[in-house]
Amino acid sequence: MNEILRATLPLAGSEHAKDIDTFYFFVFYLSLFFFVIIAWFTVYFPLKYRLKPGETRKSAHITDHFFLEMLWTVVPSLLSFVLFIWGFNTYVAAFTVPNDAMDIHVKGRKWNWEFEYPDGMKGGGKLYVPLNKPIRLIMDSEDVLHAFYIPAMRVKQDVVPGRFVYLTFTPNVAGEFQIFCAEYCGKDHSGMLATLVVMDDSQYQKFLAEGPPEYKQMNPIEIGQNIYKSRGCQSCHSLDGSRGEGPSFKGIWGKTEQFNDGTSGVVDENYVKQSVLEPQAKVVKGFEPIMPTFQGSLRPIEIDGLIAYIKSMK
Amino acid sequence: MADVITTPAHSTHTEHHDVDYLSDGNGIKDWLITVDHKRIGIMYLAFVCLAFLAGGLLAMAVRLELLTPGRTIMDAETYNRVFTLHGAIMVFLFIIPSIPAALGNFVLPLMLGAKDVAFPKLNLASFYIYVVGASMMLAAIIMGGVDTGWTFYTPYSTTTVGAVTLTTMGVFVLGFSSIFTGMNFIATIHKLRAPGMGWFEMPLFIWGMYSTSVIQVLATPVLAITLVLLALERAFGIGIFDPRLGGDPVLFQHFFWFYSHPAVYIMILPGMAIISEIIPTFSHRTIFGYRGIAFSSVAIAMVSFIVWGHHMFTSGQSQLANAVFSFLTFLVGIPSGIKVFNWVATMYKGRITLKAPMLYAISFLLLFTIGGLTGLFLGSLSIDIHLHDTYFVVAHFHYVMMGGTVIAFLGGLHYWWPKMFGRMYNEKAAAIACALIFVGFNMTFFTQFVLGSRGMPRRYYNYLDQFQPLHQFSTVGSWVLGLGFFIMLGYLFASFRGPKNAPADPWGGSTLEWQTSSPPITHNFHDVPVLQHAPYDYRNIPQGTAN
Numbered sequence: 078m079n080e081i082l083r084a085t086l087p088l089a090g091s092e093h094a095k096d097i098d099t100f101y102f103f104v105f106y107l108s109l110f111f112f113v114i115i116a117w118f119t120v121y122f123p124l125k126y127r128l129k130p131g132e133t134r135k136s137a138h139i140t141d142h143f144f145l146e147m148l149w150t151v152v153p154s155l156l157s158f159v160l161f162i163w164g165f166n167t168y169v170a171a172f173t174v175p176n177d178a179m180d181i182h183v184k185g186r187k188w189n190w191e192f193e194y195p196d197g198m199k200g201g202g203k204l205y206v207p208l209n210k211p212i213r214l215i216m217d218s219e220d221v222l223h224a225f226y227i228p229a230m231r232v233k234q235d236v237v238p239g240r241f242v243y244l245t246f247t248p249n250v251a252g253e254f255q256i257f258c259a260e261y262c263g264k265d266h267s268g269m270l271a272t273l274v275v276m277d278d279s280q281y282q283k284f285l286a287e288g289p290p291e292y293k294q295m296n297p298i299e300i301g302q303n304i305y306k307s308r309g310c311q312s313c314h315s316l317d318g319s320r321g322e323g324p325s326f327k328g329i330w331g332k333t334e335q336f337n338d339g340t341s342g343v344v345d346e347n348y349v350k351q352s353v354l355e356p357q358a359k360v361v362k363g364f365e366p367i368m369p370t371f372q373g374s375l376r377p378i379e380i381d382g383l384i385a386y387i388k389s390m391k
Numbered sequence: 392m393a394d395v396i397t398t399p400a401h402s403t404h405t406e407h408h409d410v411d412y413l414s415d416g417n418g419i420k421d422w423l424i425t426v427d428h429k430r431i432g433i434m435y436l437a438f439v440c441l442a443f444l445a446g447g448l449l450a451m452a453v454r455l456e457l458l459t460p461g462r463t464i465m466d467a468e469t470y471n472r473v474f475t476l477h478g479a480i481m482v483f484l485f486i487i488p489s490i491p492a493a494l495g496n497f498v499l500p501l502m503l504g505a506k507d508v509a510f511p512k513l514n515l516a517s518f519y520i521y522v523v524g525a526s527m528m529l530a531a532i533i534m535g536g537v538d539t540g541w542t543f544y545t546p547y548s549t550t551t552v553g554a555v556t557l558t559t560m561g562v563f564v565l566g567f568s569s570i571f572t573g574m575n576f577i578a579t580i581h582k583l584r585a586p587g588m589g590w591f592e593m594p595l596f597i598w599g600m601y602s603t604s605v606i607q608v609l610a611t612p613v614l615a616i617t618l619v620l621l622a623l624e625r626a627f628g629i630g631i632f633d634p635r636l637g638g639d640p641v642l643f644q645h646f647f648w649f650y651s652h653p654a655v656y657i658m659i660l661p662g663m664a665i666i667s668e669i670i671p672t673f674s675h676r677t678i679f680g681y682r683g684i685a686f687s688s689v690a691i692a693m694v695s696f697i698v699w700g701h702h703m704f705t706s707g708q709s710q711l712a713n714a715v716f717s718f719l720t721f722l723v724g725i726p727s728g729i730k731v732f733n734w735v736a737t738m739y740k741g742r743i744t745l746k747a748p749m750l751y752a753i754s755f756l757l758l759f760t761i762g763g764l765t766g767l768f769l770g771s772l773s774i775d776i777h778l779h780d781t782y783f784v785v786a787h788f789h790y791v792m793m794g795g796t797v798i799a800f801l802g803g804l805h806y807w808w809p810k811m812f813g814r815m816y817n818e819k820a821a822a823i824a825c826a827l828i829f830v831g832f833n834m835t836f837f838t839q840f841v842l843g844s845r846g847m848p849r850r851y852y853n854y855l856d857q858f859q860p861l862h863q864f865s866t867v868g869s870w871v872l873g874l875g876f877f878i879m880l881g882y883l884f885a886s887f888r889g890p891k892n893a894p895a896d897p898w899g900g901s902t903l904e905w906q907t908s909s910p911p912i913t914h915n916f917h918d919v920p921v922l923q924h925a926p927y928d929y930r931n932i933p934q935g936t937a938n
Contacts, residue, residue, distance in 0.1 A: 085844045097773045101844075104771060108764035115735060119756045122738035123745060126674070134899065136676035137740035138930050146683055149732040150725065157721035157767075164771030165714050171773060172710065221547040222640060224705060224780060228846030231777040235706045237641060238546060239634025242707045255855070259705075259780040259848040261540050263547060264467050267851035 090229035090250045090275065093171040097231045100163050107156065171232060174245045178213040181206070185216065185223035185236040188265035190256065191307070196285060197373040201307040203272045203289060207281035208251050214244040224260035227273055235260050248275040288376045297378075301386025304379050313368070316390060323368060324361050326390040335362040349384045409917075411813065411891075411910040426511035427913060431518050432497030433811065438521065439493050442484035443797075447876065449477035454835070454869040457862045460854050467852040471538040472553075474850060478541030479558065483565050484525055486796055487654065490661030491607075492517070492572050494803045495600050497811055499576060501904035501911060502594050504585025504920040509578035517571035520564060527561030530554075540850060542651075543618070545632035545643040549625050556625050559618040566611040569657075573607030576600050585903065587922035591685070594902045594926045595678065598685040599664020602692035606653045606660075610696070614650035617643065641706050648699035656695040658792055660688055662759075662799030663730055666752050669802050670734050672900045673749035674741030677927040680733040687726030694723040704772060705779045713772055720770040727763055731756065746898065747821035751802030754829045758794025762787060765840065780850075783843025789836045801828070801879075806898070808883070813891035813910040820882040827875030834868025901927050 082102060089095045128134060181204070182193040193199045206212050216225055218238040226233040230246040248254075258269035276284065284290065292300055305311055313322035324334075335341050337360045342348060351358055353375065356368035375383075412429045415421075422430060453474050456463045465473065496514065500507055508514050531537060531554035539548040539555060548555050580601050584593065621643070623629045630636025632643040671678045678684065700708060700716030734756060743749070765787045769775045778784060809815055838861045843849075847858050854862065896905035907916050924931065 085841050087846050097777065100771065101768070101774050101777075104768050104774060108767055112760055112764055115731060115760045116757055118735045118738075119753060119760075122735065122741070123743045123749070123753060126738060126741045126743045128675070128742040128744050132742065134675045134742040134929075136674065136742045136929055138677055138928075139679060139736075139740065140677055141680045141683070142736075145736070146680055146729070146733075150729055153728045154725055157724060160767060160771050161718050161721050164717060164773050164775075166773075168713070168772035168776065169710065171776070221550065222544055226780070226846075226848065228777065231773070233705050233776050233779055237634075237707050239640075240707070255846065257846065257848045261544070261547070261850040263538065263551065264471065266471075267467070267848075267853040 087228040087255075088250065089231070090227075090248050090252075090254055090273075091231075091246050092249055093167070093246070094229065094231040097167050097171065100167050103163070104160060107160075172245065174213045174243065175211040175247070178211040178245060179207075180213050180215055183214045183216040183225060183236070184219060185225065185258070185269075186219040187221065187262055188258070188269040189307075190225070190258075190269070190271045193374075194285070198285070198288075198376060199308065199374050200289065201271075203274050204256065205274045205276060205281065205284050205289065206248060208275055208277045209247065209249055210278075211245060211247040215241055216244065217241050221262050222260045223258045223262050223269065226257045226259035227254060228257070229254040229273070233259055248273075251275045251277055288378050292378060297382045297385035298389050300379060300382030301384070301389075302382075304375065304383055305386055308371070308375075310383075323364055326387050328391060330388050330391060336360060337362055337364075337366070344387075346384050349387055350380055353380055353383065409912055411908060412913045413813070413910050415913045424515070426507070426515050428496050428500050428508045428511065428514060429811075429911065429915075431514050432493055432495075434518055435488060435496060435521070436493040436811075438525065439485050439489045442480055442525070443489075446477055446480040446485055447873070449473050449480065451869055451873055453477060454866040456852070457854070458866045460856060460859060468538065470852045471850075472536040475537050475540050476532060479528065479537070479562070481792075482541055482654075482658075483562050484528065486658045486792060487565075487569060488521060488572070489800050490665065490796070490803065491576070491600060491603055491657075492521070492568070494665070494800070494807060495576065495661065496572070498807055498904055499597065499600055500579060500583065501810075501907065501915055502597055502902050503579065503583055504588065504903045504916065504922065505579065505583035506914050506916075508575045509582055510575050513571050513575055517568045517575070520571065521568040524561045524563075524565030524568060527564060528558055531557040531561060542647060543621060543643075544647075545621065545624070545638075545640045546634070548621065549633050556622045559622055563615050563618045563622075566615045569607050570611050573604035573611075576604040577608065580604075585920050585922050591682070592922055592925050595667035595681065595684050595688075596664040596902075598688045599660050599667065602688040603657055603660045603664075606657050606692050606695060610650045610653040610657070613646060614654075617646040617650065620646070641703070641708060644703050644706055645699070645708075648702045649696075652699040652702065653692075653695040655788075655791075656691055658796050660691060662755070662796035663688065663727075665799045665803040665806070666734060666755050667730075668900075668902065669748045669752040669806055670737050671927040671929075672806075672898050673746060673752070674738050674743050675899055675929055676737060676741035677929055678733070679736040679739070680729070681925075681927070683729050684733050687729045690726040691723060694719065694726075698723050701770060701775070704775050717770055717772045717775075720766075724763065724766060724770065731760060731763070744898075746805075747816075747818060747825060748802045748806035748898070750822060750825045751798050751805065754825065755795060755798045755802065758790055758798060758829075758832065761837075762790030762794055765790065778843055780848055781843035782839040782847045782849055785849050786836045786839035786843060789839070794832060794836070798828075798832075801825075807904075808886070809893035809897045810904060810909050810911070812886070813893045813908075814886045814889055815893050815897065816886040817882045820878060824875045824878040824882070827871055827878065831868050831871030831873070831875055835865050835872055836868075838862075838865040838868070901929060 086098060089098050180195060184191040189201055191201045192204050216236045218236045223236040224233055225236055225244060232244055232246050234242050234244040252275055254273040256271040256273050258266060315321050315325040316327055318325045318327040329344050332344050333341055334344060354372045356370055357366045360366045412427055456465055456470055534554040537553045537555055537558045538551060580597055620631045624631050630638040632638040632640050667684055698719045700712055701720045704713050769787060842858055842861045893909040895908050903920055906920055
């Protein structure tokens with residue numbers, strides 16, 4: 078029975094998740110107990126007291142029974158109180174942020190999640206965390222309500238525009254776990270997914286230094302394309318030559334550009350790198366100096382990827 | 392019948408008083424400007440059944456779309472409009488008016504021994520306001536529909552395209568029809584009870600209606616205000632809920648659920664009220680714990696106003712608020728439990744006949760118990776955090792709203808069908824339809840508890856492959872459910888072809904509506920009935936008229 082019941086829940090990825098599951102099983106068996114009692118009498122009485130042919134319809138006249146009515150008022154009340162206390166305790170335990178928690182910022186927007194790590198690096202799609210380390214997510218939304226839901230951790234929190242909300246968990250199982258958006262947010266609500274990747278400490282240090290493990294399977298152009306899409310380059314720099322807030326990447330490689338300060342230069346490796354890290358230094362003539370710096374939020378491998386990607390846009 | 396004294400003047404009445412209400416003028420005008428509560432009830436019944444049909448077909452479309460991940464029959468934007476419309480129609484056009492405005496309108500004055508409701512013209516106004524509100528929602532569908540979900544959460548609802556303002560104004564107008572019905576019933580119950588009918592001699596259906604009416608009158612204005620604020624923000628950019636305008640989106644949820652949680656009891660209390668009639672009648676036994684059932688209706692109505700925050704455990708409200716609302720939520724479960732136990736105890740040593748209404752009452756007991764017990768999971772804070780906004784919640788409220796209210800509505804429809812139309816339906820077909828609905832319902836929704844506990848969020852157009860088998864089973868269940876309703880449609884319409892042959896009291900009922908003919912005469916009773924016994928007192932009617 079317990080095994081069947083466990084299969085109705087996702088794998089528990091933290092100690093708190095296990096505690097909540099224990100409570101869940103208790104509520105299940107308690108409900109089952111009451112259901113069996115009520116269902117038994119609901120089915121048994123109509124069969125037992127069914128009017129048989131030829132029988133008179135004279136029935137018992139029982140208007141009430143003090144003891145019975147007290148029984149089914151007081152016992153459920155006491156049990157409810159137990160449920161309340163147990164539910165409250167496990168809730169507070171799961172939502173109290175440990176002092177040594179590591180902060181990761183989460184930004185929700187239609188229809189993806191963006192994660193910013195303590196070292197300023199950002200990423201989307203996958204949330205990488207170290208094993209056994211308490212995590213605190215500091216979350217806000219850019220547009221409408223979303224909800225950050227990690228079934229394996231048994232935690233969920235609505236992400237509200239205009240304020241910060243928090244979620245904490247301490248993963249104790251390594252592996253990949255599903256993340257959903259659980260608050261309806263429009264057309265692609267069901268596509269607003271991400272994956273929680275729990276890694277042991279050495280793997281995590283490697284991730285911080287070299288970037289996500291999947292970079293190993295990718296060539297620089299793919300890494301650059303990934304950054305282009307996930308970090309917002311696409312909102313200003315088009316790929317088809319059309320004019321945006323910034324110059325299009327199409328055909329820009331190797332071109333000699335006039336800058337706002339009157340100088341000119343060739344778009345090459347050094348220019349792209351400088352534009353990413355110090356975007357105000359040399360702004361192409363006719364564009365506003367509005368690009369934010371990516372100093373500290375892109376790894377060298379990612380800047381190299383961007384260079385390769387722009388190079389491929391001939 | 393033995394528990395009523397009719398004055399001896401009975402035989403002196405002239406013939407035209409004996410015309411039943413259905414035959415008393417059959418021009419279109421006779422119906423459209425009628426102030427007869429029975430005719431208004433029948434018109435309401437026709438409209439809520441149409442709304443149920445529309446909402447039901449939309450539900451079938453939702454289930455069909457979810458047969459496979461990704462696109463099955465419609466795109467994501469259409470899907471979002473379809474599930475929004477399913478919810479909005481079912482809540483505002485069907486379930487809220489279903490029992491009070493349709494069945495209640497018909498039965499309540501009869502049960503009280505009254506000629507009509509206290510304010511017959513207000514009653515007709517309530518119906519026309521309902522029609523206007525429904526038309527506004529219909530217009531909104533034609534003008535592009537709504538994709539906000541029936542909850543209209545901000546800031547999505549203030550920023551999305553579509554006819555949100557018109558829809559919310561439709562709901563605003565519908566609220567007045569609900570308030571009018573509630574006011575009318577309160578006045579009727581206070582002032583028009585038959586001589587000898589004290590508060591504790593009222594049928595329990597009346598207690599349920601009274602509690603419902605109080606909530607309708609007190610809670611509906613809050614929804615109206617909230618929707619006006621929403622419309623103001625959408626139309627004029629007045630910042631109330633949108634943080635970019637300085638508003639607070641969580642405030643909307645507080646306002647919305649301050650109405651919509653009590654509204655859940657506007658939906659279920661009338662269902663419970665019907666069950667309290669059907670079970671004693673078909674057990675041919677007095678109700679067990681009359682006062683317990685009556686007071687628990689009132690208790691539910693009161694506590695229902697202070698539990699709204701359990702819809703918001705993950706919304707970002709404070710942990711203290713979560714704790715308080717969790718505690719209060721458990722309180723509201725107790726009176727519902729008392730009712731269930733009392734209903735079951737009423738069958739003990741009864742003389743039970745398993746006619747269609749009783750089959751629905753038994754289905755209700757089983758399904759509502761599951762709906763209530765799964766509420767324990769959701770009232771428990773830490774478990775709710777996991778289950779919130781998943782299919783578990785969808786399954787839970789369908790067990791309460793459909794397994795509870797809709798099943799009770801169907802029970803009431805079968806119970807009073809002979810009274811309303813003077814005709815019996817095919818009992819065997821009714822039993823088959825009831826069985827199909829019971830099985831189909833459980834197939835459709837029990838699977839959704841498992842989907843939810845495994846983490847499947849609600850309002851998802853697409854889903855992970857691991858959820859497909861359960862979704863498919865659920866969809867097949869919806870077909871069984873649909874077949875049951877299809878059969879019901881058939882035998883209920885078929886009953887109109889027969890003559891009006893229903894006896895005044897086909898079931899052996901003990902309340903006043905069974906003392907008049909089926910269908911009742913226009914003025915309900917020849918003479919004012921005087922109550923001699925409490926309801927459900929079967930000691931003096933040992934032989935019912937049923938076989």
